[in-house]
Amino acid sequence: MKAEILSFRIIHDGWSQFGLARVRLADGTEAEREIEDHGNSVGVLPYDPERRVATLVRELRVPPLYVSGEQSQLEAPAGLIDDGSPEENARREVLEETGLRLHDLESVGTTYSCAGISTEQIHLFLAPYRTADRETGGGGAEGEHENIKVVEMSLADLAGMAATGQMRDLKTLALVLALQVRHPHLFTAEGDS
Incomplete structure (x- = not known):
């Protein structure tokens, strides 16, 4: 099984965007992971x-x-x-x-x-x-x-x-x-x- 993102929600949108991703891990369990995005x-x-x-x-x-x-x-x-x-x-x-x-x-x-x-x-x-x-x-x-x-x-x-x-x-x-x-x-x- 491969890991996959099940959902994503933005919790802050400013100079950077912060979000929470719900992820199904390769072993089948689920977890939340934070993601920060401000560009490349x-x-x-x-x-x-x-x-x-x-x-x-x-x-x-x-x-x-x-x-x-x-x-x-x-x-x-x-x-x-x-x-x-x-x-x-x-x-x-x-x-x-x-x-x-x-x-x-x-x-x-x-x-x-x-x-x-x-x-x-x-x-x-x-x-x-x-x-x-x-x-x-x-x-x-x-x-x-x-x-x-x-x-x-x-x-x-x-x-x-x-x-x-x-x-x-x-x-x-x-x-x-x-x-x-x-x-x-x-x-x-x-x-x-």
Whole structure:
């Protein structure tokens, strides 16, 4: 027997939609499961291969503030998909948040951000840039109250954060690890082979 959704009812409909699904499990028993839906998103790690740095952002995240008092976390630029393709939205989000105009995007994949509760699928990209690609100071879209701080840091420091468990944002951790696997030469000392 396969699991199946027997019914679904919305319990909140705002920026996110929350619902309760009645599910028949594979063993025939029934259970309720919560589902959160706010759409799909993109996450991008912009990196400068010549200078061996990446551009990230710091922004208030209320759930970590509520749970542990963390005011912000270092993370890859990201945002919800509006109109257009994931690639178009990735370029728009990075321009709004960091001021960088991206050209090439390397797809890392599309994953569920938290399949136990959310329908969100996040499209992950690596994106090389050059100093000349910076058009503005970034900071977020006007009227969205993001108050984003742009942070450029060395790839070696990012790798160190990933290796020591200091990277608190899952999409950013996945992107840093993907960059290390796909472009390991960016993490070696200049001149090493």
